[in-house]
Amino acid sequence: MFGFAGHAVYPEGEIALPLTLGIGDLRKTVMTTFTVVHAPSSYNVILGRPTMNEMKAVASTYHQKIKFPVRGQVGEVKGDQPSSRRCYGETVRVDQKKARREGKEKEHQEETHEREVHFVVEEEQEVVEIEPGKNVQVARDICTTTRVNLLQCLKTNVDVFAWSQKELFGISPRVAEHKLNILPGSRPVKQKKRHFGPEKDKVIEKQVEELLKAGHIREVHFPS
Incomplete structure (x- = not known):
């Protein structure tokens, strides 16, 4: 269960106690079952909906009062x-x-x-040819049994995997289509150009070129 602050709390048990609300003759007592939890709070007791319903009570946070019927009259608790x-x-x-x-x-x-x-650097991997023009990188430190099973699986199912960007045909819009619901008349937001460093820029540039050649993306010009 979750507390009022949104954090998880774990009940430690339940206890049934007589609860009396009201002043003087306009008091009402009901047996109430309390769930005991260990949680930091400024309140010792919190009344839930079952108790409020049983007392037929109406609460007003604005007036800081709780009112309920008592023998044809109205009892109240003032905050x-x-x-x-x-x-x-x-x-x-x-x-x-x-x-x-x-x-x-x-x-x-x-x-x-x-x-x-732990990052596997390029020196700890080796390139294995599954078929001519179809290569994979395999870690050098994997056990022999795993290596044999992995390569055998790739060779058996070589036609299942895409070995280049050109073999990624995408999904037909009839199956799934992604759209951006932009409010008409919204102005474009200009952001600063982000730099990822020389090494990452080279990798990004290479990936973009491959996607352009495969026809998965196209260049778009925006006003500066």
Whole structure:
């Protein structure tokens, strides 16, 4: 289940207690089952819809009141503005502390993940020819059994894979079609040109040339 702040909470049990609301003679008592959770909150008890329905209560956040019928009359519970402000402020502070703590934990996990990631460089791979003109790169450090099974699978199903950009025919618009729903009259947004570095620019340029030759993309001129 999820708390009001959107975080997951795990019930530790339930307890049934008599709940009394009202002032003086205009009081009403009902047995209420509370779900006990361990979660940071400024509120000790939160009344749910089942209890409100059983009491036939009507709540108004604007007036900070709850009214309910009592023996043909109307009982009420009044809220307290200073207490409400303190509870709200404390809830915001708890959420902010939790967000900062989770942000630090996420940064730590990302740094740890970056240190643990292993990149296979080109020197650790070798090019294997499946058929003339159809090559694949295979890691050198894989076990012999996996290597044999992998190459055998590729040779057996060589006609299944696309070995060049020209063999990628795409999907017919009758099957699936992607559209951008742009509001008529919207002005184009101009963004700064992004540079990825010399090495990445070479790879991007090569991929773009292959896609152009295969006819998958075309050049479009926009006003500067």
